[in-house]
Amino acid sequence: MPDQLKLACAPWTRQAVSELIEAVYGVRLTVRNMGKYLKRWGFTPPQPLNKTYEQSPAAVAKPVNEEYPKIATQARQEGAEI
Numbered sequence: 001m002p003d004q005l006k007l008a009c010a011p012w013t014r015q016a017v018s019e020l021i022e023a024v025y026g027v028r029l030t031v032r033n034m035g036k037y038l039k040r041w042g043f044t045p046p047q048p049l050n051k052t053y054e055q056s057p058a059a060v061a062k063p064v065n066e067e068y069p070k071i072a073t074q075a076r077q078e079g080a081e082i
Helices: 014-025 031-040 057-078
Strands: none
Touching: 014 031
């Protein structure tokens, strides 16, 4: 863990890994080269998921088909804008 190694920041960043290598081995690497090494070794930033696995189409459709029309009607009656 980064905090166990007394790094300046909690998440593993290219800068943090570069500082760790310099502290342990005395080898200074630029952030850019550190990024290249990490990518080569298979360490890449996590990619966002395109779709949530727990998403339920029925649960999403209910508010859109049932609740929104009620809200829109009430807004029109009160002269409000959604």
